[in-house]
Amino acid sequence: MDHFQYKHGVYHAEDMPLDTLATLVETPFYCYSAATLRHHAQVFMRGIAGLNHRVPPKICFAVKANPNPHVLHVLKEQGLGADVVSEGEIRLALAAGIAAQDIVFSGVGKKRQEMRFALQCGVFQFNVESAQELHVLHEEAQGLGVLAPIALRVNPNVDAVTHEKITTGRKDSKFGIDIEQAPEIYALAQTMPHIKVQGISVHIGSQLTQLEPFARAFARVRDFVQEMRAQGVPIDVVDLGGGLGIPYHPEHAALPEPDGYGAMICDAMQGLEAHYVFEPGRLIAGNAGVLVASVIYTKEAHDAQTDVTHRFMIIDAGMNDLMRPAMYGAHHELVPVSEAQHHAAHVSQHVVGPVCESSDVFLRHHPLPLLQEDDLVVIRSAGAYGASMSSTYNARLQIPEVLVDGTRMTIIRPRETYEEMLDKYQ
16 A cells, blocks of 8 residues: 555555646656655554564665665654664665664675675664675674674575576575575574674565465475574574565556565464564555656657557656666556546557667557656655666766655755766866
8 A cells, every 4th residue: 555646537656646746846757755754664563563572573675676764764754773784874764763783784795894884883783695694794893892693694496487687595695694504603693702693584585475485485484494593593583674565557456465575484383482673664665755857749650561650758767767777677567647648548658768879668568658858757666766776877966865754845865056066077
């Protein structure tokens, strides 16, 4: 459920009409719904309530999905922490008011400086992904005279059945430690005086649309934890990562919900006592944001050989603003801001951006109403991996981000100016 819908003939974010917002901010821009962020956080918390053993589960939002500190602050107020993969993300989480003890530091390539900063801050846990990383972390902790709390991110060799670019749990993945090698690395860690072994971590992929891969991976982790505990390895924290998918298309309405996800975990873990940690990102923020754009031009090209007319809608948002369609072939639903246009006759069209790349395409052969210059459109499900993956390719300016809360709106990242762009090169 989200808080983007038609009201009084105009698409709204909560109680804010997007045509009014477009007049104030100018397109293109990202718009997030605070109510949707809160709702998704609460639904996820209820879904995993059955895993509340000695301590409640720790939910650490994957900052890479949406690193804006204002978004992070909304989630912090719901009790969420942060899953981070860089010093920059740690700093953004701290700026949002998230306590260091609610931050999990993941990532396959942590640099020494980043480790030192995280140790000085006192993060909850380092998810270690190689023996070399473990050695470096111990050296840095020793230099500071502190203990580094760690979990090993194990790779259970489970196919996540998702896009190849976002699957992370197979043997050929760059992420994690082969679960068969993990016992010797746990043994090594226990010999290091400045390492505190406390947990295990697993994350098999993103945008999973079925529960079965999770169940297989988690069952393997359960058995492994029991084996390690029997050998004296003090695994208390079980970090099950994230990855549950969201509906990007109306046909995806039957995707698993957090309550089913939670029930699956309870079944897979079979009562394994632990302090559970979760790292949802897309599930929380994906459908809590949209990208608002304007039509610049339309044009047609007729293919005489196939007798097909190709109609193009060129909008002012490009692949530099929303990379997912070009990078993953991802589908994002597009609707006009005007409800009357939404109900008009639809014809097959290509929706493209202004970037000088043939891959700058949002939709191909998609039925849409015939729109004109300056008509407004909304690209849905853009709250995760949208702004965070954006760039200034073609010397295009970083676009604004807006947070709507009821009838109030706040520009939480202003549009970059050309002066600011040029200043980067001074």
